[in-house]
Amino acid sequence: xPSTAMNAAVSIQRVSKRFGRVQALDGVCLEIGAGEFFGLxxxxxxxxxxLISCLAGLTRPDSGKxxxxxxxxxxxxRQARRQLGVVPQELVFDPFFxxxxxxxxxxGYFGLRGNDDxxxxxxxxxxxxxxAETNMRHLSGGMKRRVLVAQALVHRPPVIVLDEPxxxxxVELRQGLWQFVRRLNGEGHTVILTTHYLEEAxxxxxxxxxxxxxxxxxxxxxxxxxxxxxxHKLSLRVEAADRLPEAVTRRASFSEGYLNVLLGGVEEVEPxxxxxxxxxxxxxxxxxxxTDLEDVFIEVMSGQDAARPxxxx
Amino acid sequence: xSGFRTLLYKEVLRFWKVAFQTVAAPVLTALLYLLIFAxxxxxxxxxxxxxxxxxxxxxxxxxxxxxxxxxxxxSSLIQAKVTGSIIFVLLPPISYGEFFLxxxxxxxxxxxxxxxxxxAVTACFAPLQFVAPWWIFAFALAGxxxxxxxxxxxxxxxxKFDQLSxxxxxxxxxxxxxxxxxxxxxxxxxxxxxxxxLNPFFYLIDGLRYGFFGVSDVSPFISLAVSAAAFxxxxxxxxxxxxxxxxxxx
Numbered sequence: 180x181p182s183t184a185m186n187a188a189v190s191i192q193r194v195s196k197r198f199g200r201v202q203a204l205d206g207v208c209l210e211i212g213a214g215e216f217f218g219l220x221x222x223x224x225x226x227x228x229x230l231i232s233c234l235a236g237l238t239r240p241d242s243g244k245x246x247x248x249x250x251x252x253x254x255x256x257r258q259a260r261r262q263l264g265v266v267p268q269e270l271v272f273d274p275f276f277x278x279x280x281x282x283x284x285x286x287g288y289f290g291l292r293g294n295d296d297x298x299x300x301x302x303x304x305x306x307x308x309x310x311a312e313t314n315m316r317h318l319s320g321g322m323k324r325r326v327l328v329a330q331a332l333v334h335r336p337p338v339i340v341l342d343e344p345x346x347x348x349x350v351e352l353r354q355g356l357w358q359f360v361r362r363l364n365g366e367g368h369t370v371i372l373t374t375h376y377l378e379e380a381x382x383x384x385x386x387x388x389x390x391x392x393x394x395x396x397x398x399x400x401x402x403x404x405x406x407x408x409x410x411h412k413l414s415l416r417v418e419a420a421d422r423l424p425e426a427v428t429r430r431a432s433f434s435e436g437y438l439n440v441l442l443g444g445v446e447e448v449e450p451x452x453x454x455x456x457x458x459x460x461x462x463x464x465x466x467x468x469x470t471d472l473e474d475v476f477i478e479v480m481s482g483q484d485a486a487r488p489x490x491x492x
Numbered sequence: 493x494s495g496f497r498t499l500l501y502k503e504v505l506r507f508w509k510v511a512f513q514t515v516a517a518p519v520l521t522a523l524l525y526l527l528i529f530a531x532x533x534x535x536x537x538x539x540x541x542x543x544x545x546x547x548x549x550x551x552x553x554x555x556x557x558x559x560x561x562x563x564x565x566x567s568s569l570i571q572a573k574v575t576g577s578i579i580f581v582l583l584p585p586i587s588y589g590e591f592f593l594x595x596x597x598x599x600x601x602x603x604x605x606x607x608x609x610x611x612a613v614t615a616c617f618a619p620l621q622f623v624a625p626w627w628i629f630a631f632a633l634a635g636x637x638x639x640x641x642x643x644x645x646x647x648x649x650x651x652k653f654d655q656l657s658x659x660x661x662x663x664x665x666x667x668x669x670x671x672x673x674x675x676x677x678x679x680x681x682x683x684x685x686x687x688x689x690l691n692p693f694f695y696l697i698d699g700l701r702y703g704f705f706g707v708s709d710v711s712p713f714i715s716l717a718v719s720a721a722a723f724x725x726x727x728x729x730x731x732x733x734x735x736x737x738x739x740x741x742x
């Protein structure tokens with residue numbers, strides 16, 4: 180029987196894991212709600228894949244508890260695994276079988292027979308129908324990646340984990356894949372995504388956790404993260420810069436002929452421009468950059484201003 | 493048990509898709525052994541009132557069963573581990589017991605298929621009897637199960653093909669070759685006769701031979717008891733490895 184709140188799709192409580200001298204996970208706590216599109220970000224070696232492996236039962240934590248839809252992944256592993264579909268990071272495949280055989284076999288592992296209607300639908304959505312009877316060995320890397328996604332979905336898991344699913348995948352597939360995953364998320368599936376493409380995470384994930392050296396160093400909604408680290412950089416090409424008032428130069432830097440000023444918000448733009456005009460410095464060019472997730476990521480990983488994880492939901 | 497059924501089906505389909513390599517090739521190897529040894533020894537040796545070729549056939553059948561049952565589970569596992577495709581079996585809700593039964597079951601089936609193939613092609617060259625078919629079935633099953641389990645242990649333990657090859661060439665091959673496939677242990681010096689009794693494969697081959705001709709070096713009941721004990725030992729060992737997740741789940 181499920182042991183925790185049913186509205187939590189995934190519950191990770193104080194999970195630690197050490198491999199030799201490396202502390203891969205260090206007391207990680209996370210709760211991911213049902214139906215969320217959740218991003219798990221971090222540099223290489225941060226512990227993302229270890230955390231996913233703990234979730235999938237491939238790695239046994241040294242301490243802590245992990246459950247999927249309330250089912251403990253160790254004590255109630257059969258139920259927990261039925262709830263979970265994992266797209267592994269590595270491009271792995273069984274070279275003996277065709278695409279359809281692979282998907283039928285994977286269905287059978289979950290006790291599903293006569294699953295061909297759903298298999299056909301997945302093949303269609305992943306643009307694999309024409310390759311259904313092709314041996315896995317003869318597929319391109321991108322095609323193999325699609326089959327990995329299909330394998331994770333054959334048993335219609337409520338929770339889908341995508342561990343860098345678009346690594347080395349062309350733009351067309353990436354778009355098609357996200358369209359399909361978005362649809363699944365819209366139908367109520369919880370999606371957990373790890374990716375190095377931060378623009379993907381920003382566009383897709385409603386909430387994001389950032390891992391660093393096995394610890395959660397940021398956990399918040401994507402919007403809040405962007406707001407919290409919101410910095411506007413105004414770059415100006417001005418004439419007679421030597422006449423600029425100290426109030427402006429104190430907060431500015433010069434590079435490649437531009438005066439760069441970091442602003443807390445757009446409301447600071449007008450007073451700044453007024454001060455420059457008043458000093459008699461004509462403005463010849465102006466550029467404005469806003470914060471994206473990559474800036475947040477770099478900021479958090481630099482450790483200077485880590486967004487402490489708020490109470491795990 | 494659907495996970496078990498599918499895994500068994502997948503393992504059988506895996507070796508059947510490359511049947512030339514996994515079934516036909518060992519049958520041909522056994523046939524070549526028979527032709528060469530029979531050509532050299534047929535008119536020179538008679539064992540237990542049997543023509544040498546007839547004596548040789550059950551030994552070749554059992555040797556083929558043993559080697560191929562071992563090869564099936566061990567090669568499937570090491571290949572899945574090395575390529576990473578083992579993850580497809582580790583992610584679904586398959587218990588370690590189902591895992592064991594499926595891999596050993598497929599190994600037994602491949603061993604039986606090769607054994608039947610060897611029997612079919614060698615039967616043309618030797619007058620065979622089937623005095624006690626149930627003994628034949630029991631020892632073929634025991635041999636396949638023991639070696640399927642041992643192959644599973646080897647496949648889990650080995651990290652690379654080289655290690656598995658060492659296991660196969662330095663342990664399995666000598667034990668099968670020196671188990672009385674090609675000779676009766678009564679023809680050996682006393683020390684080697686005693687040494688042969690420590691080799692569990694000897695009991696499998698001797699027991700199978702009893703099933704064909706009703707004559708054997710030791711009682712088939714003793715052989716069956718030793719074989720059952722050997723299966724219990726390797727089976728429990730394999731199950732404990734799988735339950736612990738050794739080299740599979742970290």
